[in-house]
Amino acid sequence: MHIMEGFLPWQWCILWYAISLPVIIYGIIRIMKVADELPESKPLLAVSGAFIFILSSLKMPSVTGSCSHPTGNGLGAILFGPWITTVMAAIVLIFQALLLAHGGLTTLGANTFSMGIIGPIFAWLTYKGSIKLNLPISIAVFLAAFLGDIMTYVTTSFQLALAFPTPNLIAAASKFMLIFAYTQVPLGVAEGLLTIVVFENILKLKPDITEKLNLLIRKPTSTR
Template identity: 50%
Template sequence: MASFSCLIIISSPNPAYAMHIAEGFLPMSWAVFWWLLTIPFLVFGFKSLSHVTQKNPELKLLLALSGAFGFVLSALKIPSVTGSCSHPTGTGLGAILFGPSVMSVLGSLVLLFQAVLLAHGGLTTLGANIFSMAIVGPWVAFVIYSIMVSCGKQKLGIFFGATLGNLATYVVTSIQLAIVFPAVEGGVMASFIKFGGIFAITQIPLAISEGFLTVLVWNWLQSYAINELQTLKLLKIQEG
């Protein structure tokens, strides 16, 4: 699996249009802007992560699983059109289990390792990639999940949370690129439609697949990590 993942990543023809924005693709002013927007979320995320690990150290293995799930899924780049690629994000699971703040840290570590080890994304563009995949995606997943749980639909919440969290990441990435590279005719909106259209063909079915996969992992956790889920108070919810 690891060799296959690396082969897909290395053979991707044009990283500029990948879901992870490539090194040097953003002007330095915009790279700094996204870092400044991202840092407050990371500071709060580290505090949340520290609280979880100190209060419940037995959850560290589940935290590692959430990070590994995100790493493996987001490393699988699927070729799209015009030399672009799409990929799952894997951040919905961790956001549902531990909240979006903790997942912002895990997602940032995932993106950092991918940039350094796999040349998937860049270091100067890391702030922008963190904001789209490790901040916006998890928050959208968590909010959708919370709304559906309040209606007594936990597994539907997991599915739609993971699915829409994935789609939110690709929408934000399209906005980030459109702002920096507005179209000659139509400006930012036309550019956003262009970038969004490039991703949509493969990203929408990928997002739906990620939703189903996240539900399958949840079912597995209900069988083999019941103590951890009880600690997180996630098993008291009954399906309506």
Template identity: 45%
Template sequence: MHIAEGFLPPLHAAAWSIAAAPFVIHGTRAVVREIRDRPESRLLLAAAGAFAFVLSAIKLPSLTGSSSHPTGTGLGAVLFRPPVMAFLGTVVLLFQALLLGHGGITTLGANVFSMAVVGPWVGYLFWRLTRRAGIMPAVFMAMMTADLATYCATSLQLALAFPDMQSGVLGSIAKFLSVFAVTQIPLAIIEGLIGVVVMRVLISVAKPELTILGVLGAQKKEPADV
């Protein structure tokens, strides 16, 4: 999900930045409302951002010669819903680009769209779909699918920018997915298991806050303009 600086054609980089911008703006407003309405959630917000930063900064070599990363965005989507992760994920990716050389500024919009928009929304969808099976299975599914969805989105972005000469965009998508899949599928499963461990810890130390957020028990009531 860290497309390197200058790797995308300028038109594609600009298009993905435009596509990501409304989600980031909405997410910024969501974070402001969250802090205003529930100031006690500040520590969890910071923890969600730090978790995503640390996990997605881990760079693992892929068997196909590329590299893979966990994303960590599924947990924040479960705790605060996807709009918040659009903002936190943007901050994470910006700092990683500036401090670690992961990704780039020109490709920030594309990386934000895949990791901070698509990943959290897919993870949250699976959280809602599997919530009746229990908190831990739902957290596992949220973390795993957020990871996989991010790399599927990245594969689409790269395929659109570099279609195959013979098979076009579809063939290019298959090639990019195959590059990531060997490493990313087991990595996504591991990320799901890590999410379960982290949620168990959070329940033991922050159960009241999780209850207020709606993670435990009934879902929280959202402001009318969300």
């Protein structure tokens, strides 16, 4: 999903930066608030960020100018909400661009928008909706992680189509989504299953912290 350095026209690079930067700033404010109110949550912040970094570094070739990989954004969105996850994703994307030649600085705004904003928002809303529907916790986590992953790539498809609308926007976006789907649907399923394992272990090891986090993001959690 990482759009590579120099691939997008400069006008689109500026637009995606302009959209993503305010969200990153708000996410930083949210992190400071959570760290102040619940300092024992800092290790979970690190775990969530590391989860994004590790999974999103496992790339394979896909659409020209991009790639396929898990995103890892569902776990952070479930635990801390989408805005904090935006900051974690942005930090990961900066490190990957500088150290792994994965993505780029000119496309950082676009990549943050897809993997750090849209993906986490869908993951968070899916998890909250699943809990309200009284679905089992494992199903809620799976759906959140899976849809967070898939919507990241749907967003990237439209970003590429907006920049290169040949023959038109819908046709171009459909083409990109179809190519991504061959690798991303299986990866999304695998990511959902892995996120269940990690999340359930967090609940077992840190039940007190997760209960307090759940209050902060206004969602109930139960292991039953």
